[in-house]
Amino acid sequence: MLFHLVKKDFIIAKKYVWIMLVFAVVGPIIIYSKLDGIGNSFVSFLITVLFVEYILFNMISFQEDKYKGSALLCTTPHTRNGVIKAKYLFILVIFIGSFLLYNLAVAIDSSGLERLNTISIGTVLLIISVFYGILIPIQIKLGYEKTKYISFIIIFLTPFILPAVVEWYQSIQFNFNINTPLPEQIKVWVPLVLSFFIGFVSMMLSIRIYSKKNL
Template sequence: MLYHLIKKDFILVKKYLPMMIGIPALIPLYVGTRPIGGAALIGFTLSSVYTLFMTVQYIFLKESQSPKALSLLCAAPYPRWLLVAAKYCLVPILHLACCLVFLAESLMVPGLAALPMQAYASVLFADSLFFSIYMPLQYKLGFERVKLLLLLPIIAMSWLFPLLVKVSTQIRWNPLAGIPAWASSIALTAVSFAVLAVSALVSIRIFGRKDLA
């Protein structure tokens, strides 16, 4: 049943499929080839964040336009917790898609530097952290209120993230230094899924008490 709910979410946004493909393809090409420090990481991070949150926003937009459909799904053999879990499954799916697109581009496009294994895991952790804050707010406050709250951090991130990367390159302290890349990547991935799991439990509890009538 989880597969069908994930498929349903992608069907809802099929109209925006060209944009969903274009964002992870074009942002790394534009940002990653700029003559700035950490350009490839900046490009990949922005593409991953924008792809995830714009996709989820469009799904919630479609659901808000058809509230009766959500009620019917909950009345069908789909428990509410499964509807929430399907949304959280989008994080690893879309992140993996962005990783594959970036890897393909880094092999084919001169000037687009490849990223180490830790970078992909770090971006997954960042995606999971932001998503884990966003989802409970979405279920608690609703689409119309949260979309404005979400827009400001994403715009701010476009301006602040390059500065943060520049500052981080000047700081010699690295908590992952001395840890093998594969071990730190597995640890970051595990923490990311743990954060998502905790957030999912909170969202399920909020959504379970929501009146869909």
């Protein structure tokens, strides 16, 4: 059931999927070359993922709001729980796809773009989880029209807050390495674990809100 719902999302956004696939490869290379002094592979991947997630998720939300897709889905065998779970699974699938294409970008680029380590990948996913972990429940509660500018403003401001992002990222690394008593092999997985925990809590909250929503 979840597979069909995620497939439905890709069909809705099909006009943009191929463009985003190309951008997921070209984007990190271009961004990396433009971020002199403050740029690195981590930030390049972060901005690329944020942009790809935003375009595809926003397009789907727009189409579903325009054509009352949520109400129509509830007339099918798909449950409300399944509809919500598919939203979070879609975000995760896009992240995985972006990561795989980022590695393709690394393979074809010669400007210095580097492969990401586990903690960097986890940190990017953590940022995505926090962003959509807040956005999705709010969007379900208030509707697309009242929340459509939230993600746009954040995505637009991202290039201007890069120094703060990098500083925060570096401070996270410092804290994991110094202030935690966990073994090194476990520390690197902390951001990933936090990402899935935040995503799970957000999903449960969204399910609860959606189950009471009058469509």
